[in-house]
Amino acid sequence: MKKMLNNWMKWALAVGLSVNLAACGSGGGTDTTPGTGEQAKTPPASATSYPERQITIVAPSGAGGAFDKAARAIAKVLVDDKKVEQQIMVENQPGGGGSVFMAQFATKEKKNDYKLFVSSPTLLINNLKKDGNSPFGYKDTVPLAQLYRDYGVIVVPANSKYNDLKSLFDDLKADPKKLTLAGGSAPGSVDHLTVMLPAFKYGIDPKTIKYVSYDGKSQSMTALLGGNADILSSVAGEVEQYVKAGKVKVLAVDAPERLGGTFKDVPTIKEAGIDSELVIWRGVFGPKEMSPEAKAFWEDTLKKMSESDSWKEQLKNNNWQADYKNAEEFQKILDEQNSALQELLKTMDMAK
Template sequence: MKLARFLHSLLALACLRTAFAMPPQAECLIPSKPGGAMDLTCKLAQQALHADTELKLSYLPGGVGAVAWHTMAAQRRSDANTLVTFSGGSVLNLALGKFGKADADDVRWVAAFGADYGMIAVRADSPWRTLGDLLKALKRDPKQVLIGMSGTVGSQDWIKMALLARLTGIDPRAMRFVALEGGGEQFIAMGAGHVQAVSGDTSEALLNAGDGKIRILAVLSEQRLPGRLAGVPTAREQGYDVVWPVIRGVWMAPDVREADYRRWVAAFVQMESRPEFAELRERAGLYPFSLTGDALTRYIKQSIDGYHRQAEQFKLLREP
């Protein structure tokens, strides 16, 4: 009897290990072109998960996330080995109906494992040295300043500038924006002189700040950020009370088996518990933010409600 119980225990343990074993290779799908924060998010997961699985990076830009969303929902609904990166901007687009009739329950939210903040930047040789300088120029003639952003009117980059403009007495719809696909393109466009300012995120700015060619005018955080951005004032410090945190993480297709979904949730919980993860996250320019599984799903739904309220302020919601 003892031998039988022992063998039964070994079998149960083997089954449990098999159920939660990571695949030897999986895919992280990036819904933008290389070089932006979406790319950075998948690369962080790739580095942090390397002991468990090899994560291959793929790019599927288009519609600021809409193409990747609909590809997974329509063609790869049961794909248990593909993660798709998302940001707070993806959730905003979902709230605004930019993914069609999709809603938060159409995918499975796995993990959010970092955050960064909105920021406003110009070229290092720009005449604008503070956020106030830029906003005064916009107030004098909003048509004379081209602002690069990821997405179109209603995107999170647009709303950041709209909130700042409204505090300055500028009609946000009077500003001129150039819609680009991801943070990498924004900084390329500014470097080439096609736009004079960028509304983006701190992680993207850090990717492009090393050569000294850009000047970050403000970070949209509650207080100054540590590390390389410690010398950059917040918008609040400069008299503009705008804060814009941006979470970053991954989701999966809707019909993934429960066991596979829980396997990935557990993998990210374990990933974030490792001592080296905090260092990897910091090197990626991200700040602590951790939610997985059901808790993340609740957070996403609450965020959508909040974005709806902001969208109503700017009359961005589509008529039913």
């Protein structure tokens, strides 16, 4: 009996020892560094392991808007072409033209390698306006890539008496309060400046033009078609279906040269004799304290995506103009446009 008990105790001790040894070698969060007698944390994952979980791309707008379309197109191509193995979720965060999202992203998400967002010059404008609603701007992010351009358009209803930009601007110059301009974002935004910049160059005081902002481009289009506005400022991709349906006329496009397809007969603002152009880029950004591994991954991945046939198809379907710029080039564009927009807003007494 005594011998059996001793054998049982030896067996239990051996099992316990083997379990302890297995736990030490399992990589369960701690390790004993030889020669120190101290426990060290498990080393960080290698650069090649990123990304390891679901990624979120934020569209700082409601569903169906320009940012939403951009984010979903990016996510679709990355997943369908297996350029990213993990799931990608598109998250809509509307409010304040993106300022509500930025307040969260620039503070609580500044180290989150798994959250990106798409934006436009609105990111700069919200931060530059003296009555702007965001203390955060592009300098609170890591610019990863510019992917394409969209182009501003100046639109009127199909039955409008205006058939060219000059006649419209002549009437605005004579009586600015006579006509109402609608846009899908706040005063000082891209929609606003698409008309205000050429109007200013034409000799019209931008502060005298009656601008009504709506929550999104679909609502501003509804206002135009419903007779609550005389002019609409939007982007080409958002109005194409209405042009095809014969519901609106596009008087001018804010582009360096005429666009093709549906807009092939629409003159540029410069063709109207007005030296004005507001570049509307669309780009991808990461958090300010993004890790070098994540930044390198996205720079490489977004470049490959921009060269793919799937992405070129998205550009064609949405009437977007391919204009890829890498992170360094994109940073330079942002710096230059930020300075130019600040000067423009000063002329309108809207800069900080």
